[in-house]
Amino acid sequence: MYSLSDFDFDLPQELIAQMPLPERSASRLLEVDGDRRADRSFADVVDLLAPGDLLVFNNTRVLKARFFGAKDSGGKVEVLVERVLDTRHVLAQVRASKSPRAGSRIRLADAFEVTVGERAGEFYTLQFPSDVFDLIDAHGRLPLPPYIEHAADDFDEKRYQTVYAKEPGAVAAPTAGLHFDQALLDRLQDKGVRFAYVTLHVGAGTFQPVRTENLAEHKMHSEWYTMPPETVEAVRAAHAAGRHVVAVGTTSMRALESASQSGTLAAGSADTTLFITPGYTFKTVDRMITNFHLPKSTLLMLVSAFAGYRQIRAAYAHAIEKRYRFFSYGDAMLLTKNTQC
Template identity: 65%
Template sequence: MSLTLDDFDYTLPPELIAQAPLPERSASRLLVVDDGRLADRRFADLPEFVRPGDLLVFNDTRVIHARLHGVKESGGQIEVLVERAIGPHEALAQVRASKPPKAGSRLRLADAFDATVLGRVGEFYHLRFPDGDEVHALLERHGKLPLPPYIQRAAGDDDESRYQTVFAREPGSVAAPTAGLHFDDAILARLAGCGARCAWLTLHVGAGTFQPVRVDDLGEHRMHRERYVIPQETADAIAATRAAGGRVIAVGTTSLRALEAAAQDGPLEAGSEETEIFILPGFRFQVADALVTNFHLPRSTLLMLVSAFAGLETIRHAYAHAVAGRYRFFSYGDAMFLIRNDDAV
């Protein structure tokens, strides 16, 4: 089957794009999708669908204060979104300006320090930050939390906690692993009580997660690179779960991408790598049996991923159901629980 970008489009009323979190993390809705069957539930019901012996794999990345405002030497206003640190004092970043800054020029950021433009690396600028504090320390002190572009307001005090998972611990993302935002301590305790186990990996989400697909021929699309770390204890837990007949449940597309990337060349192994894996319908999943995820943007690579996981027609039906049912969409929106369907198209 030859797929184009139009195969992953849908109409979303703008008012369904969640602009703020609900008062309680687990108060969101949950659409359960199993072999084409749909069930409208609450996220607090998730433990009912998890079996004893199942393993949930979470992404423990932490969102950094990656957004900085400043000026060029000419006085022109700029906005910098740090993609990732590539050393103690260097980073790759997106820079929005009326005219692109030149290599060798300096950027005055947050009216606090200067960064030097060393050049370009693809779509990003290579920036050198001042000696002294490392990149993440400077960002934590002077940067702002970067909410997604479809949230049409500046980050507030509540976002400092609510746009982080309760288990966030490894700083490095510019966007939250949003499926994890629904989990609170009570849900985690109930999952443990029903005999499920939890494991952790780290994938730092880059700004490229919001980049649109610009080609109709999906074979020409190139994914952004993201680094992930799978600890040995997580690899061991997955192997033990498999041996005992349990399911591996990926919490979020970031966890799923890391797991599947690590298993492309053979059995999953612990370690740290970069991935630009692009998952489309027809992809053969090796690790994840189920997926907790939010609703994704039209024409996006993440919508393609969930279509590969549950089936394109199933996802089309589920999304039409969610729109008709007035579910809340995207980062602060509601969730889905998808069971993998290897036979669906």
Template identity: 60%
Template structure:
């Protein structure tokens, strides 16, 4: 990492009213800001995406599924608690964030959703290990709420249960959506396939840490949160075939980037073809040399966030600063339910 990088270099002014609170009426109806390989900007619509891709390009999607990870309840003493499951570690155990006036102690009991009790086993850093009385996924599905990001001001509604989920989600475990994928519907996926544009999948279970601010001014001092990922051997084979055919690997979302680049490191170290899986703390900042990713479809990211640093690494700091200033001036919609950006690496 470049030791001179400072947090203040990744700031921008965002009017509050540009933070999208609800999704577009239809998934494909968002706008698309195109930053091409020469760093020129183009205002487009998301439905223009197929025209920006080429036969033999490979789109890599994150197929994680958002779980209903938020639960309200109370301690045995009656004090209110809010539980946000961060990671399911076993059939009936989780690591979770617990908000309470006083932290619960090991051996304590939490009554959640006025329906069932969980036992506090212990702590791992900021997270609490909780034991559920039966299958975590079953109880969350029945009693939990979709964990919308902190900048979305309404409580999760039925529409959010559907729209804060990609149409291809299949591996439950995320507590935040891989939001670039929210723009795709089945018709768009079929259109892309009909053009000879290939598709592959990775899994990265997005954690709540994706919303945590960077608290160190020198980026070299930042400790990245861990997220679980898996890149199947089939996806690795498709990446190699794409490269051999002169196509590009286009990551759909920054989570796909982190999974792919984490796997690429493992592939280099072990000279294997996958599958690759584990926890990743990969922190991508300007100066990073990408191994597998040539282009990226993504949403707009929070000021001073690790995701803004990642897109700056792919496109360059000045082009991203210019793109974000243009997006603010042109009233693009920001963050999870907002508009999209297609970034072609200047190093192609």
């Protein structure tokens, strides 16, 4: 049985990528298949996939979800939208010297006021005066991960978004998808690789480390996903043809596996709190593309469950030795499911 300390590692600060590369597909790619590792470039993914393989992308779109403002008392406030509930209401983190009262008002971006509703765990319900998406797009700021040390600029607004982003609702990017540009997608399609899409709106909890040594005590953050019927059919067709289903990122993985808990992949929409740790039996995904993840994170536990704990430890040690770039703007891995786990 693994514990939290089993997923810790030392990472040199200079390996945390602070900016994306000028070209999306110019990242490095570490291929991991059991104990075999190969250093490649990300564009090599075309050669590593076969005609009929299915890439499953998360088409969520990152919101400009961060706001700075002031309470009606004058106190400064920082708001991070976690989830859009409907066209007028959101769940949000509210950072202030004193917790806001239900019914009080907060002025955001010196542009509009929201009304504070009831508290829901660590979040507050906020009522917007008009369409949530319009106000977020017009006045919000892109919420870069906490380990990126510069404020988001116009370049980040373009690059911290996949080229196929469609459904607004995430507060963090599905970063494995950031490596794909349109030219690479065209090359994959020309080869006969098939594409399908899920939507999982990534929450800020994706950056939170696990804080309990006993993993069974960890409460996974909740995220909303949608599994379209056409994606279910594409997965079934790929497997029927003996081809691989390849999750692009841990978010696509979580959506696919969450929708497979009955034993077979099913269409629909739901909240997921699925916490994947070593010992989990994967039901749908055969391979995955993913970035390098934070120590003690649920994402590191997920990839360890998929590719093998020992194999991931060795791969991360190799990546550090070879100076791969880590986290959201960093390099990637192509992992094959380890059936010996």
